[in-house]
Amino acid sequence: MFITSLRSQEEDIFIAGKLAAHSILALAVSFAVATVLWSGWWQAVPGLWHTVTELLCIIIALSLFIIVCHTYEINSPTVNFLGLGFLTAAVFQLFHTLYSPELGFNPKGYLDLGTRYWMCARLTQAFILLIAALKIFRRQVNKWAGVGSAFIVPLLFSLVILKYPGILPALYIEGYGATPAKAYAELFVIILSLITLFALGKDVKNRDVLTYKYIFISVMIAVTTDISLALYESKLSFIRAFGHVSKTAFFLYLFRGTVSSAIRYPYKELENAHTYLSKILNGLPIGLLTFDYDRNLISANTAAQKMLGYTRDGQTGLPEEEFSKKAYSIIKDLTAKNSGNQDLSGKIVKAENLQGENINLRVSVQNFGDGNYMYLLAEAKREQELENLQLQTQTVLNALTNLVLMMDKNRKIIMCNKALSETFHIPEKDVLGMDISEFGDMVNCSRREILLRRPKPNDGPREKAFEASFITPLGEKREVVFHFAPVYNIETELIGYICIGVDVTTMKTEQEKLRQQEKLAVLGQMAAGLVHEIKNPLTAIRGFSQIIKNETLDDRIRQYADIMETEADCVNGVVSDFLAFAKPRPPALRPLSLNRLVNSMSLMLESQFFIKGIKLKIEISPEEKPVMLDEDQIKQVILNMVRNAIDASSDAKEPQVVLKTEYKGDSEEMAVIISDNGRGISPEEMVNIGTPFYTTKDKGTGLGLSICFQIVKQHSGRIDIDARIGVGSTFSIMLPYIRHN
Amino acid sequence: MLVVDDQMGVRRLLYEAFKEEGYKVELAGSGLEALEKVKSEMPDIILMDMKMPGMNGLETLHEIKKVNDSILVVMMTAYGELEIISEAMKLGINEYITKPFDINELRSVVKKVLDKNLNRLKIKA
Numbered sequence: 050m051f052i053t054s055l056r057s058q059e060e061d062i063f064i065a066g067k068l069a070a071h072s073i074l075a076l077a078v079s080f081a082v083a084t085v086l087w088s089g090w091w092q093a094v095p096g097l098w099h100t101v102t103e104l105l106c107i108i109i110a111l112s113l114f115i116i117v118c119h120t121y122e123i124n125s126p127t128v129n130f131l132g133l134g135f136l137t138a139a140v141f142q143l144f145h146t147l148y149s150p151e152l153g154f155n156p157k158g159y160l161d162l163g164t165r166y167w168m169c170a171r172l173t174q175a176f177i178l179l180i181a182a183l184k185i186f187r188r189q190v191n192k193w194a195g196v197g198s199a200f201i202v203p204l205l206f207s208l209v210i211l212k213y214p215g216i217l218p219a220l221y222i223e224g225y226g227a228t229p230a231k232a233y234a235e236l237f238v239i240i241l242s243l244i245t246l247f248a249l250g251k252d253v254k255n256r257d258v259l260t261y262k263y264i265f266i267s268v269m270i271a272v273t274t275d276i277s278l279a280l281y282e283s284k285l286s287f288i289r290a291f292g293h294v295s296k297t298a299f300f301l302y303l304f305r306g307t308v309s310s311a312i313r314y315p316y317k318e319l320e321n322a323h324t325y326l327s328k329i330l331n332g333l334p335i336g337l338l339t340f341d342y343d344r345n346l347i348s349a350n351t352a353a354q355k356m357l358g359y360t361r362d363g364q365t366g367l368p369e370e371e372f373s374k375k376a377y378s379i380i381k382d383l384t385a386k387n388s389g390n391q392d393l394s395g396k397i398v399k400a401e402n403l404q405g406e407n408i409n410l411r412v413s414v415q416n417f418g419d420g421n422y423m424y425l426l427a428e429a430k431r432e433q434e435l436e437n438l439q440l441q442t443q444t445v446l447n448a449l450t451n452l453v454l455m456m457d458k459n460r461k462i463i464m465c466n467k468a469l470s471e472t473f474h475i476p477e478k479d480v481l482g483m484d485i486s487e488f489g490d491m492v493n494c495s496r497r498e499i500l501l502r503r504p505k506p507n508d509g510p511r512e513k514a515f516e517a518s519f520i521t522p523l524g525e526k527r528e529v530v531f532h533f534a535p536v537y538n539i540e541t542e543l544i545g546y547i548c549i550g551v552d553v554t555t556m557k558t559e560q561e562k563l564r565q566q567e568k569l570a571v572l573g574q575m576a577a578g579l580v581h582e583i584k585n586p587l588t589a590i591r592g593f594s595q596i597i598k599n600e601t602l603d604d605r606i607r608q609y610a611d612i613m614e615t616e617a618d619c620v621n622g623v624v625s626d627f628l629a630f631a632k633p634r635p636p637a638l639r640p641l642s643l644n645r646l647v648n649s650m651s652l653m654l655e656s657q658f659f660i661k662g663i664k665l666k667i668e669i670s671p672e673e674k675p676v677m678l679d680e681d682q683i684k685q686v687i688l689n690m691v692r693n694a695i696d697a698s699s700d701a702k703e704p705q706v707v708l709k710t711e712y713k714g715d716s717e718e719m720a721v722i723i724s725d726n727g728r729g730i731s732p733e734e735m736v737n738i739g740t741p742f743y744t745t746k747d748k749g750t751g752l753g754l755s756i757c758f759q760i761v762k763q764h765s766g767r768i769d770i771d772a773r774i775g776v777g778s779t780f781s782i783m784l785p786y787i788r789h790n
Numbered sequence: 791m792l793v794v795d796d797q798m799g800v801r802r803l804l805y806e807a808f809k810e811e812g813y814k815v816e817l818a819g820s821g822l823e824a825l826e827k828v829k830s831e832m833p834d835i836i837l838m839d840m841k842m843p844g845m846n847g848l849e850t851l852h853e854i855k856k857v858n859d860s861i862l863v864v865m866m867t868a869y870g871e872l873e874i875i876s877e878a879m880k881l882g883i884n885e886y887i888t889k890p891f892d893i894n895e896l897r898s899v900v901k902k903v904l905d906k907n908l909n910r911l912k913i914k915a
Contacts, residue, residue: 581868585839585889586799588797588799588868592893595892
């Protein structure tokens with residue numbers, strides 16, 4: 050038994066010698082008391098001392114019984130047996146007292162009736178003590194059945210004896226003295242007691258049961274008592290008096306033994322258990338706090354005190370009250386929520402301890418059922434750290450522009466970062482738990498087989514890269530370079546796979562664009578050289594045809610020269626446009642008024658329209674904001690568009706062109722809008738509009754609109770086209786205005 | 791007047807066009823030749839192409855200005871590129887015209903330049 054093992058050595062003094070000494074001391078005291086009483090008035094009043102000592106014994110025996118009776122449930126069967134047995138003995142004892150010769154209640158001829166009762170009591174006691182010492186009685190008897198039989202059996206027996214005294218052998222015959230029967234009975238009792246002592250001798254060394262110490266002493270006293278009572282000759286002898294005093298001592302020790310067994314022993318055990326439990330609780334790494342119904346702190350173990358930063362032995366001895374308050378503050382939130390009997394186990398509470406340090410505690414609540422609560426505190430530092438680590442990892446992964454996808458060893462997706470879910474337009478929660486091949490189908494991976502490839506051992510995350518195209522559920526095409534690699538734990542067991550991808554879609558388009566630009570730059574250089582080489586001879590051709598025109602007298606020759614001049618101009622126009630397209634110059638942007646620009650062109654335009662017989666309407670927006678623009682280039686764009694409008698509307702019945710400026714506050718733009726009522730633009734034409742060298746005109750280079758688009762784009766603007774066949778076309782040049790003046 | 795152009799056709803055209811107007815026209819097919827003519831003939835005005843093999847227009851202009859910075863220069867260019875023109879302006883050209891040009895237009899440009907600097911020429915004479 051673990052509890053017993055905790056008992057201190059100090060209590061371990063139960064050795065027979067010491068007990069014998071104790072018994073002798075008790076007997077000596079009894080002897081002294083008997084001597085004092087004997088020499089005093091006891092002798093004068095015959096029978097009184099006997100009645101008094103006997104009653105004392107009965108009271109002690111009854112007290113013993115009452116104590117045992119009240120602690121019946123927690124007592125060992127032996128102790129209960131002792132208590133009940135002594136009730137029986139007390140009954141006999143009572144009869145013995147009543148029918149002792151001094152009181153004169155005896156029926157005639159049976160002067161020794163009291164002695165016969167006494168012998169019954171003695172035998173009962175001896176047997177009971179022997180049975181108790183041998184611990185034969187191991188079963189718990191029903192309390193009331195035991196009490197009933199222990200009381201009624203001796204009572205009935207005593208009454209029977211009272212009625213028929215003869216059934217018991219005579220023990221004392223007046224004038225003859227003690228009979229052999231008494232001697233035999235005495236001897237028998239003494240032998241029983243000696244056997245009892247022998248049996249107890251083994252037990253007293255056993256630290257297990259305290260009781261035996263006192264029972265041993267009491268039996269030793271009993272033996273002496275028996276011997277002395279067996280020896281007395283006269284009712285008035287001193288030995289008889291001594292015997293009765295020592296008998297009282299015997300009962301006292303028995304009483305003491307039972308009390309220590311029934312009351313002190315369990316209490317001691319309880320105390321030991323408590324000490325033991327305290328030690329266990331204080332040794333636990335879990336903090337324990339108990340609170341009563343009113344949330345007053347009842348107890349806190351060492352771990353709880355440590356967690357809350359309370360050090361009793363340290364310099365920072367804080368008052369108990371402060372600790373109590375701190376403890377309450379930690380469980381306060383949980384208490385409020387606990388009203389609904391929810392399971393709050395494992396809730397993490399963040400708090401500050403008494404030393405001002407931040408602590409994270411995992412708190413669990415346990416209801417004792419009596420309104421008291423126990424709170425279990427565990428350091429949640431590690432959990433918190435893990436949680437933080439996970440959060441950090443997720444944050445880092447989400448901050449990456451790379452696409453990250455993690456799978457378990459069964460190729461189920463266990464993690465994906467934000468970049469991935471955004472690139473593929475699939476919410477993270479949809480991806481998690483998905484099989485990789487399912488994911489591959491979902492995003493139309495062009496190289497699904499790689500995702501299912503069996504990895505070679507020692508494949509690093511960067512070793513195998515593959516490029517694949519994907520189509521997101523929204524229908525966007527994505528080009529991604531993926532590194533696909535297995536993940537191993539430190540035992541080099543395969544635990545999953547990782548996919549790290551780089552979205553190269555934009556990069557590819559950019560590359561394409563760059564390549565295009567490079568091509569164009571080369572083309573521009575070539576064009577510039579070519580144009581120069583064309584323009585130089587063209588200068589000569591044009592110049593000489595002019596000279597011929599002036600000098601010839603022949604009309605036909607003059608006409609030819611004129612044609613040559615016009616055609617030369619035409620060539621010049623083409624190569625100039627081509628140069629402008631192939632080698633555009635960056636616009637020289639200045640904040641300007643679009644209204645003023647259009648106004649400055651109006652005079653020149655009106656004369657042109659007048660010659661062509663087309664109506665021109667110019668509308669200037671009353672509201673405007675300055676626009677960053679290159680005057681020459683925007684003029685060129687407007688001129689080009691107006692020229693297109695003239696060409697388009699020339700076949701109309703009442704050709705009309707509207708040129709207007711507009712303020713678009715919503716989109717923060719200024720617009721120049723050129724609309725005509727010409728033939729419009731067919732859908733097929735619309736597709737090709739702005740493509741270099743695409744033209745619908747008989748004499749067009751197909752570069753005009755291309756250049757316009759290019760210029761407007763360089764102004765961060767755009768050209769909107771709205772056209773309907775047979776109704777007309779509207780070209781809107783949209784240019785962002787300057788927001789702040 | 792000195793005409794500098796690597797293109798024979800252009801040189802001949804300008805010769806014809808300005809001789810008719812009564813100018814004494816000298817011709818040069820390259821920058822080096824032009825420099826020699828500047829030194830030997832001392833022209834009042836030079837019509838010079840911007841792009842020539844060997845020494846290009848700008849370099850030639852630079853050298854000419856070293857020899858005589860009072861010579862009037864009209865640049866002819868096929869590019870119409872602003873930065874080259876502005877650089878040439880800094881080196882002291884008086885006017886520029888883009889190829890292919892109208893002969894009459896060139897004549898009037900030359901006349902305008904000469905008239906503007908008439909006083910200075912007279913003083914020099």
